[in-house]
Amino acid sequence: MKLQDHRVLLNGIVEHASEADSVDALFRSVYRYYHIDYPKFFKMDNLCKLAFLSAEILLQGTDALQKYPGEQIGIILENASSSLEFDRKHQESIRDRNQYFPSPSVFVYTIPNIMVAEIAIRHKMKGENTVFISERFDPELIYHYVSELFRNQRVSCCLSGWVECYGDHYQSFLFIIEQEDKIKEFKGLQEYVILNTLNVEKLLEGKPR
Amino acid sequence: MKGIEDGVSDIILDFPILSQHMVDVFVGASNTITSLGFSTARHVEQIKANQIGISIYPGGNLCPTAVPLSLVDNRQLLDLFQKYLSKTKPDLQLDLFTRSEMLHILSIADVLKRSAVDITDSRTLIILSTLKGNMDLLEKDRLPAIELDRVYLWKWGEFLGSFFNSSNKPLVVSNACISGLLAILIGSRLIKAGRYDHVIAAGGDILTEFAVSGFQSFQSLSPKPCKPFDAARDGLSLGEGCGTIVLSRNHSLCGIPEKIVVAGGSCTNDAHHISGPLRTGESFYVAICTALREASLDPLDIDYISAHGTGTDYYDETEAKALSWVGLERVPVNSFKGYFGHTLGAAGIIESALAIASMRNNELFRSAGFENPGTSQHIHILTDHAVKEVNHCLKTASGFGGCNAAVVFKKI
Amino acid sequence: MIEDLILKLKKEIIEELNVENITPEEIDSEAPLFGEGLGLDSIDALELVVLLDKNYGIKIQASKEGRKIFRSVRTIAEYILEHQKK
Numbered sequence: 164m165k166l167q168d169h170r171v172l173l174n175g176i177v178e179h180a181s182e183a184d185s186v187d188a189l190f191r192s193v194y195r196y197y198h199i200d201y202p203k204f205f206k207m208d209n210l211c212k213l214a215f216l217s218a219e220i221l222l223q224g225t226d227a228l229q230k231y232p233g234e235q236i237g238i239i240l241e242n243a244s245s246s247l248e249f250d251r252k253h254q255e256s257i258r259d260r261n262q263y264f265p266s267p268s269v270f271v272y273t274i275p276n277i278m279v280a281e282i283a284i285r286h287k288m289k290g291e292n293t294v295f296i297s298e299r300f301d302p303e304l305i306y307h308y309v310s311e312l313f314r315n316q317r318v319s320c321c322l323s324g325w326v327e328c329y330g331d332h333y334q335s336f337l338f339i340i341e342q343e344d345k346i347k348e349f350k351g352l353q354e355y356v357i358l359n360t361l362n363v364e365k366l367l368e369g370k371p372r
Numbered sequence: 373m374k375g376i377e378d379g380v381s382d383i384i385l386d387f388p389i390l391s392q393h394m395v396d397v398f399v400g401a402s403n404t405i406t407s408l409g410f411s412t413a414r415h416v417e418q419i420k421a422n423q424i425g426i427s428i429y430p431g432g433n434l435c436p437t438a439v440p441l442s443l444v445d446n447r448q449l450l451d452l453f454q455k456y457l458s459k460t461k462p463d464l465q466l467d468l469f470t471r472s473e474m475l476h477i478l479s480i481a482d483v484l485k486r487s488a489v490d491i492t493d494s495r496t497l498i499i500l501s502t503l504k505g506n507m508d509l510l511e512k513d514r515l516p517a518i519e520l521d522r523v524y525l526w527k528w529g530e531f532l533g534s535f536f537n538s539s540n541k542p543l544v545v546s547n548a549c550i551s552g553l554l555a556i557l558i559g560s561r562l563i564k565a566g567r568y569d570h571v572i573a574a575g576g577d578i579l580t581e582f583a584v585s586g587f588q589s590f591q592s593l594s595p596k597p598c599k600p601f602d603a604a605r606d607g608l609s610l611g612e613g614c615g616t617i618v619l620s621r622n623h624s625l626c627g628i629p630e631k632i633v634v635a636g637g638s639c640t641n642d643a644h645h646i647s648g649p650l651r652t653g654e655s656f657y658v659a660i661c662t663a664l665r666e667a668s669l670d671p672l673d674i675d676y677i678s679a680h681g682t683g684t685d686y687y688d689e690t691e692a693k694a695l696s697w698v699g700l701e702r703v704p705v706n707s708f709k710g711y712f713g714h715t716l717g718a719a720g721i722i723e724s725a726l727a728i729a730s731m732r733n734n735e736l737f738r739s740a741g742f743e744n745p746g747t748s749q750h751i752h753i754l755t756d757h758a759v760k761e762v763n764h765c766l767k768t769a770s771g772f773g774g775c776n777a778a779v780v781f782k783k784i
Numbered sequence: 785m786i787e788d789l790i791l792k793l794k795k796e797i798i799e800e801l802n803v804e805n806i807t808p809e810e811i812d813s814e815a816p817l818f819g820e821g822l823g824l825d826s827i828d829a830l831e832l833v834v835l836l837d838k839n840y841g842i843k844i845q846a847s848k849e850g851r852k853i854f855r856s857v858r859t860i861a862e863y864i865l866e867h868q869k870k
Contacts, residue, residue, distance in 0.1 A: 234658065243524065243526060244524065247523070250582075253585075254507075254510045257585045260436055263436065265589040267590050270585075270589050270590065271590075271646055273586065274546065274772060276547045277646050279773060279775075280641065283642075284646070284774070286643075287643045288641065288643060289642070289655055291639050292547075292639060292641045292775055293558070293639065294545070294546055296525040296526050296529070297541070297543075297544065298524075298527075304543070307567045308558070310565060311562070311564060314565075315564075317638065
């Protein structure tokens with residue numbers, strides 16, 4: 164799936180386009196459009212909201228959760244800004260020693276892997292989980308790393324992609340990675356594409372920040 | 373062909389079947405920098421002498437009130453770095469570097485001196501682990517000579533990589549307090565995948581008002597130096613530091629005579645809460661079991677455990693539960709955090725380096741701060757330094773976001 | 785007097801703890817805040833500690849005193865009236 168330019172794409176189809184005038188309003192509109200009922204959403208920072216919504220939409224378009232137990236599903240994500248938006252918010256809350264009230268509900272979001280945690284908690288994904296920080300999405304890293312996780316049977320399925328959110332700039336694209344020999348067992352497949360060393364760059368074209 | 377551009381969701385991985393021969397990933401020379409000193413050897417000396425590097429910070433820039441912290445000797449840091457710069461890059465000024473960068477450069481440089489891995493080789497990857505990198509750049513008094521965009525972790529990483537003329541952009545891992553251990557695990561996996569032959573894993577975090585105030589807001593800092601696993605434990609002590617370790621498929625380049633490998637490892641997620649641990653210990657238990665299984669070891673094969681042990685109520689309790697559940701309750705265990713605090717992004721690497729020092733020297737160190745058992749499940753905390761043959765070591769870590777990591781080191 | 789404070793607290797809780805889809809009037813003053821009721825968690829408890837400090841000048845230790853003080857909106861209000869600095 165992909166959430167960018169106020170449009171949601173799932174499996175190549177535009178599912179939702181929003182007229183919202185701010186990132187906050189956009190995320191609310193997507194939340195409502197998909198009839199999500201998850202009060203903790205409103206406590207999240209925008210990075211986690213984006214990750215949460217993206218995973219929610221993605222998982223509606225695949226049957227990964229039905230096929231694999233949570234312990235066997237990993238989450239490997241990348242972004243460029245880490246948690247910079249809430250880093251600044253936290254720094255601001257301690258700027259003035261006369262108004263010194265650091266907030267735990269802000270501080271907890273000053274590390275990027277909380278976006279993985281929010282997805283994991285919602286969907287009970289308990290496998291390998293890592294956040295990499297890089298200027299652009301690095302598909303080669305995902306390819307080599309997830310291959311090794313599969314080869315070593317650390318996970319059977321991986322939710323991966325790019326979730327970037329800082330101020331007005333946001334972009335996410337997520338996808339499910341499965342092993343070919345495993346998917347042959349299951350019927351009713353969604354449309355899928357083979358990822359290998361030949362097409363990895365073309366398929367997962369990294370976008371500049 | 374549709375691609376991610378179109379929001380394609382399902383990707384099938386088609387990877388080459390590697391040969392049956394398993395690649396051994398050797399650990400090699402290491403460096404550690406904390407309040408206790410600027411090398412792994414110095415740390416071992418200080419720990420043997422029962423030196424505690426956590427002291428009461430009286431209040432100031434880092435925190436308005438007094439709090440125990442473990443700070444790197446800043447004067448010595450600047451002095452060492454200036455000397456290093458004058459020798460290697462005399463045209464560069466000190467004020468071009470942030471504190472985090474100075475720590476990482478000194479640490480990596482020390483390791484390069486002690487091993488034969490070529491950091492400029494295209495088959496060498498630098499993996500950096502940190503929670504907040506150059507977060508001090510957001511402070512109002514930051515040095516003008518340093519561009520603000522080095523607050524971006526990828527830019528920080530690139531800066532460090534180009535300082536050492538690395539062929540590959542460093543990989544940056546930021547995954548809460550397991551980052552350091554994860555960097556070692558990821559490094560070993562990428563070597564086993566055949567993508568690289570050598571990894572320099574370096575992890576660090578500096579202490580800032582940002583970090584201290586944040587942990588204060590969680591009321592998780594002890595008013596005294598931390599006491600991991602102790603009955604009277606009441607919080608963690610923050611520390612700063614940097615650790616670096618070499619990983620290589622080629623033992624002769626590692627810089628140590630002993631053959632010690634990363635035999636197995638695993639990372640799991642509690643999928644429970646964003647800051648509190650899953651108190652049954654189940655997910656932590658799974659990580660440890662998986663690591664043991666990959667290493668082809670039984671729990672009773674483990675000679676020593678270097679635990680995460682922060683000194684907080686729930687995390688220590690959860691870890692003790694997990695260790696006991698696996699069947700490790702009789703294996704000698706310590707936490708290093710009683711000596712130099714919780715060094716965040718550096719912790720996993722510094723503590724692994726010291727655990728490996730224990731393996732090399734066949735000696736174990738007491739768990740500083742521990743006096744009386746304080747967990748519902750008994751585990752065998754080291755109360756004295758000890759001599760013991762250590763062939764198999766388990767290192768554990770857990771962190772915010774429900775993440776757990778376990779790595780097994782094996783002498784072969 | 786306490787009823788005014790209780791209403792004020794309800795508004796502050798909704799605002800500071802990002803509680804969605806509920807009005808101050810809908811919050812039961814006597815209902816448990818944690819576990820059931822609003823279903824607040826450990827981070828919310830720590831946030832209430834900040835709220836008490838910031839808005840009322842009262843400092844407490846969440847781990848020791850929090851459970852009793854934060855049981856319901858009313859118990860928080862009662863604690864504030866007892867301990868608020870002039």
